[in-house]
Amino acid sequence: MRSTRAASCFRRLSQATLLCVALSLPATASEPDDLPGVTTPTAQTLRKKAPELQRKLMGVLDGLKQTPQLADPRGVSVRSGLVIKSHPELGVTSAEATLLLLPIRKSDRKTEVDKKTGRYHGVGEGNTLEIKVNNLERLKINTAQPDAVFYEPPQVGSHQGLPLYQVGGATPILVLTAKDRQLWRRVTAKEYLERIIREGGPDGEAAKKQLGQLAPGAGDKPACVPTRRGESVGSCQDSDPTYLVKLNTGYFNTKKPDAIQLVTVRLGAASHTRPSESYFKEHPLDPLTQAAKAYDQYDWKQLAALVE
Structure with missing residues (x-):
């Protein structure tokens, strides 16, 4: 969707x-x-x-x-x-x-x-x-x-x-x-990044890097569509965020x-x-x-x- x-x-x-x-x-x-x-x-x-x-x-x-x-x-x-x-x-x-x-x-x-x-x-x-x-x-x-x-x-x-x-x-x-x-339920940042990592490839490497750089507690927050280059998951603090969800x-x-x-x-x-x-x-x-x-x-x- x-x-x-x-x-x-x-x-x-x-x-x-x-x-x-x-x-x-x-x-x-x-x-x-x-x-x-x-x-x-x-x-x-x-x-x-x-x-x-x-x-x-x-x-x-x-x-x-x-x-x-x-x-x-x-x-x-x-x-x-x-x-x-x-x-x-x-x-x-x-x-x-x-x-x-x-x-x-x-x-x-x-x-x-x-x-x-x-x-x-x-x-x-x-x-x-x-x-x-x-x-x-x-x-x-x-x-x-x-x-x-x-x-x-x-x-x-x-x-x-x-x-x-x-x-x-x-x-x-x-x-x-x-x-x-x-x-539906909102996916957490950690959950989404780990999902990409499991899929492997260049995207998986980028997600692994971002996961390691997350601040304490940030992985438990909702995941949103990235708006910045190099991000696998975006911050939902940006204006008009688009949340990632699962059925x-x-x-x-x-x-x-x-x-x-x-x-x-x-x-x-x-x-x-x-x-x-x-x-x-x-x-x-x-x-x-x-x-x-x-x-x-x-x-x-x-x-x-x-x-x-």
Whole structure:
């Protein structure tokens, strides 16, 4: 996992905090038409039976679809999906719940209308709300290398009192973890230097030299990315340090494989477009705007309370 120092901005819209992030929008797309949209039943792919997990995540999707923004959608249609499968590398069940908002443009030949309800199906590119459970993908942690050292993602803010982390250049991610344990731990300077020494080569020799020069007690302090030439490990006293961390391999409780133990929530997908607060005001029917409002209106603390 690599961290980023790119600035993140958080905007106010209708007294709600919105993420000002890069999200996928067609460069020449027109504003969706103010037409009633269809909300389709959740498509489910269940490769493992986990009825409680299924029930809880269906409840989250239903809650999002019942927010003031999406309860009677206009300008977009609402699709949702749920995939549940086993995750043998972690010894738990993983799941992905998604909400996809598609723009409605009556002039598009592919646009269909439900003759019974008069509501429209959106087509083309839309925006998503993605909820991953017991899955480290969005945090870019390789489960095939549980002993790997990676960069600790910086916390760039909070949403409803819950932490937002920046992972690479993508949308800031809402991360919900168990209250009684940490997902990762910071590596000490001594631990990291000894790791490099074991790997040998020129880097190992440089690490051995730095280890011998450490002041008493310095080896027990956290290790950070070096900023000076010749260092194998940097001081975390520098401004804006990047800590080196490892996955807590005991984080997931394999005795409760179907429990919600970790959640990541992401809005949209990175692109060349970076909407501002004025964009949301000027494009109220845009799928991005509506996804952001639904994201803001939903009470994520309800989901956080389910993490164990």
